[in-house]
Amino acid sequence: MSAPLYRRIAQKIKEDISEGIWKDGEAIPTELHLSEQYQASRVTVRQAIKVLVEEGLLERIQGSGTYVKEQKIEHNIFDLLSFTEEMRQLGKEPVNKILNFQLIDPDDHVRKMLQLAEGEKVFYIRRQRLVDDVPYVVEDTYLPVSLFPNLSYGIMKKSKYDYIEKEVGKKIKESFQEVIPVLPSEDVAQALTVDESTPILKMQSYSVLVDGTVFEYSENHFKSDEYKFTLRAKRP
Known part of the structure; x- marks a missing residue:
């Protein structure tokens, strides 16, 4: 029939x-x-x-x-994937545009998140993550110089996790994340090509190696009209 x-x-x-x-x-x-x-x-x-x-x-x-209807990218917060890995699973090839790359003294918050001693320096990198020339994410990442002394501008134009696991040889275990809706600052709004009155999603996270070392602290700013976060829960 x-x-x-x-x-x-x-x-x-x-x-x-x-x-x-x-x-x-x-x-x-x-x-x-x-x-x-x-x-x-x-x-x-x-x-x-x-x-x-x-x-x-x-x-x-x-x-x-x-x-x-414009389909949002679905991000499962239980999957620890880099932006590059996530986009490639969807058949897309992301581009990383470096907006800032500096060797800095971290502020107290970043030092605490990375469990660093006084005087230890970090790399601060701001990346604009694009797919099909559309900015999806603005990422602020802090990485300890002691763990990644050879980190470079060129490396951060590629996959950060590929560099850490395949080149440095360190195994990533897990990430701890907090997602909150916020209004973007002027510079973040400009990088995401949104108005400052448009809410975005901000994810603060720190990531840990298998030996327990905290290797990264990041603040990611997602366009709320391109991204949605999902949580799949099961009854015990």
Whole structure:
């Protein structure tokens, strides 16, 4: 038994979206246009659109129309993946743009998070993480010089975790993270290409090697319209 016509129309629209015929954020044709295209009544077309709205592929904007919903990057906080690893799993190739690279004396907060003695220096690196020329994340990272004396600008343009595990030979164990919604500072807003009044997601984290050494403290600023954080919980 064949599926109802509205289901078949919904499936065809899905295929058009997946093939890039209708792109993220793009308005779909009017109900009248779709009814002519699929030789169906506007009521049937409306049912098909309703299905796709409920599935999260389309969204209706009051007074404007119906659009292909922009899909956010889903980040599972239980998976310790670098941004590069996460994007490559999605078939995307990220680019790291270095906005700042300095050898500094850390402030008290960073020193405490990295469990450093007085006088120990750190590398401070700010990176703009881009995919398809769109900035997704602004990352501020602090790494102890004592652990990574050969760290360079060129290394930080690539995967930080690849460098630590494959070149330095240190095994990463886990990361402790806190995610909070904030309003961006002027410089972060500029790097993310958002307005200062637009809320973003800030993740503060420190990461640990298998021997218990804290090797990194980071503050990552995520565009809230590109990223969502998920937590998968199971009943005991």
